[in-house]
Amino acid sequence: MKKDILGTFSEKGILLDPRAIDALAKMPNAAECADRIINDGENRPLVLTEEDVLRYALGTDGGVCVVREATVRLEEDREQGAPVERKVNVLKDITGNSTCVGNVIDFAKLFNDRYATLRKMLSKRRELAGLIPIAKAKKLQRDLRFAGIVNDSRTTKNGHTMIELEDETDKIQVLVMKGSRRDGDTYLKDEILGVVGALSKDGEIVIAKDIVRPDIPLRNGMTPNGSDSIVAFVSDIHIGSNTFLEKEWKRFMAWLRSSAVAKEVKYIVMPGDLVDGIGIYPGQEDELEIDDLYEQYSLLAETVKEFPDWIQLVMMPGNHDAVRLAEPQPALSGDIKDLFDSNVQFVGNPCYMEIEGRTILAYHGKSMDDFNSSVRHLNYTNPQEAMKEMLKRRHLAPIYGDKTPLAPEQKDYMVIDTIPDIFVTGHVHVCRIDEYRGVRLINASAWQSQTAFQRMHNQMPDPARVPLVHLGTGECWVEDFTS
Template identity: 30%
Template sequence: MQEKLEKIIHQIVEEGYQISPEALEYLSSLNDVQLNVCLDRILSAAKREDVFVITLPFVKEVLKVEEKKKIDVEKIPARLEIVSSPSTQIELRITSDILVSYFRDKYRKLKRILEMRHTYQNIREVIERKRVGEDAKIIGMILEKRENDDIKLVVEDETGILNIRIPKQNSHLFEEAKRYLPDQVIYIEGKLAEKQLIEAKSLDLPDILPAHKPKGTETDIYVAFISDLHIGHPNFQAESFESFLDWLKNNGRKKVKYLLIAGDLINNPKEEENYNVLYNYLKEIPTSIEVIVIPGETDATLPILPQPPITRNIEKIVKMDNVKVLGNPALIKIHNISVLLFHGLGMERLMEKINLKTPIELAKFLLKSRHLCPSYGTTPLIPHLGDLLTISNVPDIFHLGHFHLVFHDQYNGVHIISSGAWIPSNEKNSNKLPCQIPIMNLKNFEVRILTFAK
């Protein structure tokens, strides 16, 4: 440090200037690269403006360094917008009309995404032209998939049905198509090999374009992500959870504006009395913190997607001014940053079907498919007159519960956050450590993992 101070003084005095102690202290806090650049700019400005003493205000004016204002996050009002959430009025009946309406709405929503980046023909036009060898481009929903030497897809749009062949010789396309599922909507480009057969040259899912770049807040505002409390489980880590609440009531309240809870609040849907325990916990949270809650499969609501909000024995929680009880999935905006909350119930079957090894791979696959249940029948799903699981709006943050695993990753600009559990894992050699909380700064999307395990 002494050597750096001497270097600064020597360079400034040699140029015929003096420097105030405050300016000297500030410049000495810079790293060597920053210091060299800043000194050149300061000395040039001093010569230009005929300054004799280099003061801290002058340095900051030249470098356009803004004073960091200490902002009391508790006094900043929450800015919460609920964009979408399943209704409590979900019908369990399935009719042919409902199924047709569900698949048509899913197709149209995903087609709308694809047609913004691709030109295409409808299937009837391709068939009627009957020009074998001609280029063909279509958007369709996969009806069937068969895999032998080649992969064969049967796809349809609202005008007809076509067969698609993905030859094994095209190894990259072949490997990509291995993970395609019935009911996914895809773009296909290829050549008409026969009257009703296209040999594919390229395929595309609705996906998220790499150009997506979320814009952070102007000030440091933090959000905490938790899930899978499993209150009522014999191994629920009550002491650790209370330690987290103590942190929120003290140091945490100075930073955290939002607490997002992604499902499995209690351990057994038949033990609704445990929502009273949850209510007592939520009462401990400062009212300056906005709490958003969605259900999981162990909560007292339907264990199918889309899940309606919890309604049984939760009246006291619903009446809390700083708590919002939503369904699963829920899309919200906090300080104009969009967050998709999703408890991934039943996702293990989907992962097994297409050989996804980790929840990170699953999250990226769902975002790439732009759908939270890409294939009907792979996860518990009740169809509706409209599809409620398409990711029409690209979220800035995708918050995933269910897997009891904490991680932060990114996919094409979307921050993926998985929150852990408050019960220990019973898996051998598991990396699923309980009582860990990802905390994100909405200004720069940096994430820290806090541990409250006792």
């Protein structure tokens, strides 16, 4: 096997690191991944590393080898009348992979990885064919195409927008003219942009003709795959809070046990804030029913025992949970994990997972605080709009140093390198369903009534609702347990 792999690649002039050969040899779909690498044109690396192999295995533009294989398996099983395997495959999360110690070098690695991954995506865009480094662009006069990370963006006294972009070679000032087609857009600190433009006469700045984001291509969404399972999304339960909606939760439990539809609910994904936690904000103690973190998780464990046993649960932490606050957050572990039965699977935040041939990107959504305060048209009532901004930027939390703490991992786990079928968030406690270029967008409600903090900020929650997606057809709807 290893010899075959080596032979295939050496024929194409690609060298392999020994660990890359091992990684490929272990993959059930090695041939497909090898094809992807070989056919990736100029983008394919000269020396293939283990990390490259894993990146190609996950896919960078919507193709996920693992998922495609799961879909084929699902279709074959159904044709043969075999029972469908109930399984949640974690495709990517930080759990067990954290390497950061938090020094300056780590931060440099994080931003280099972000830049390299998103630049590669931009380089595939027709408008940006022939991207050049900023240092080289500064020596040319017109038809410049380059990419960089946003250092700063400001409005000039004449109402134009001036962006400072940087890459590994240099920095450059880019002017977006007032009234031009990209005027009015918000350029976030630390997002990656592509620019088409020309140098000004004095060679000091670039006048932008176009600003290009990585974005996702237009797609048709979920085509039927034969699955008859439903996945439900239950976010922000906030066990331990004195505003936990016990009556509504019991109504949901009764529905799960008695409704014919609920018999098909085979998976429940919980995108964070499982418990209310302690010391999360000043004065939280006045709003707690249970002021011990371990007891909050114990009660959660008891509560989820009431779920029917045909349901596989997936629990992810949020900013109220007992893991590090910096994102990406690893899965809950140790004593807390031991409280739960084996039908609960713990994942990190964010997490790419595959369920019956569908790719789900689940992210708690803390960065919405930054998106909402930075981008003019965004607010807490319509989180699906912030989710679209994330997809356009192919990044869940671009801004460093604002309200969302980011851990300096060597690889940027917040990059949206694979296009999901379903993108789910929580955090803002409303229930919304939308779609962006074929991706289902879901904000998964909450199980807590309006808190004092939300009242102070005039945020109206939309709790006790459960969004569901039929994995076979892609149909999406909401069950309401408010009355």
